[in-house]
Amino acid sequence: MNGIHDMGGLHGFGEVEVEPNEPVFHARWEGRVYAMTQVIDTTGVWNLDEHRHEIELMSTPSYLLDGYYGRWLFAMESILTRKNVIDRAEVDRRVAKIESGEAPGSVTAAINAAYG
């Protein structure tokens, strides 16, 4: 499909910014998304090309703003819900639970406790 992902040659994206001493993952969730995707890759729930195509189906603003692992997060949730592995409403409920600190052992709750 002709989409923003096919960006070779486009103008207007400015300079390449290099971050010195960059960590492998910039936040814990990036590593989780990367590794979960690796695991699911081996289950047959999706194939590599399906996963890439799912990313291409993101809205253009989200594609550009969500970051590399944000795209992977989108593709993961999108395919898993489409294939009824998980239910989007259930994800929303779990999100609400974590945000309210109800989910036991929640990483977010632990971070909030540690950093206020």
Added chain:
Amino acid sequence: MKPRFSVGDSVRVRNLHPEGHTRLTNYVRGKVGVVSIVNAQAWVLPDTRAHNAGENVQPVYNVAFSASEVWGPQAEENVTVNVDLMEDYLDPAERA
């Protein structure tokens, strides 16, 4: 796989605009390049596997394009763009 093209062959990239998945990048569509590497192993066609419509295995070619073929008068000098393309993305071309 028996490859359709050999190293040194001129090929023209098909001008395809599928609505589904493809790895046929826009900026080389319709352009003429020269096959620089033949990867004759059985490579899955992403365009169909992405939609669970079959693997359609085929060779992958690295095709060398002069920058001027791709970018016209705005191209930098002394630059080659090497792009990996599935056999289904290519047609034979007359040598320029």
Added chain:
Amino acid sequence: MPHDHSDDDELNKPWQAVRTEAIESLLAEIGVIESERVDAIVQHYEENVGPKTGARVVARAWSDPDFKERLLQDGLAACAELGVGGPETEYLHVVENTPEVHNVVVCTLCSCYPWPVLGLPPAWYKSSAYRTRLVREPRKLLAEMGLDLPQSVRIHVWDSISEIRYLVLPQRPAGSDGLDEAALADLVTRDSMIGVATLPPVAEASA
């Protein structure tokens, strides 16, 4: 630490952290993933995989002409001799820099990168600026990134959009003749194996 990355807010939206955690907990409950396995993969990529692996391959190629020949023939098979391998690289083409030809790698369609030899790509490699510009104006972009190539050097930009991955074999630095393989590996940078840098001459050890 999460609070150390205030300049990366775009990549650290809290909603993404929460959503990831929600999905992970649901997937763990239904047995699709085990969090311990996820932990192990994260740790593997944070600690074990990285450009030091590629540097080892390059140093061997500089030291052993037969290995170099095998590496240029079939990159992954030669890497396997050194115990190097990993996921999502089915085939590896190693492209050699010479005084006349400079190679540089990009993936304009996503951000394909030779994970087994270089680890995960830096953010700039995945940036829209790099992906859009390298294929169109490599000489200008490389100069902006600190690599001024003479006009006489031909630039090959490898857009790695198939399942084949590319690794640049940089030119061996001047003044490195007496060094052993381990010392050579220490000279090799990630950026030189992507092709956005070359390696400086080795300064003579001062007495």
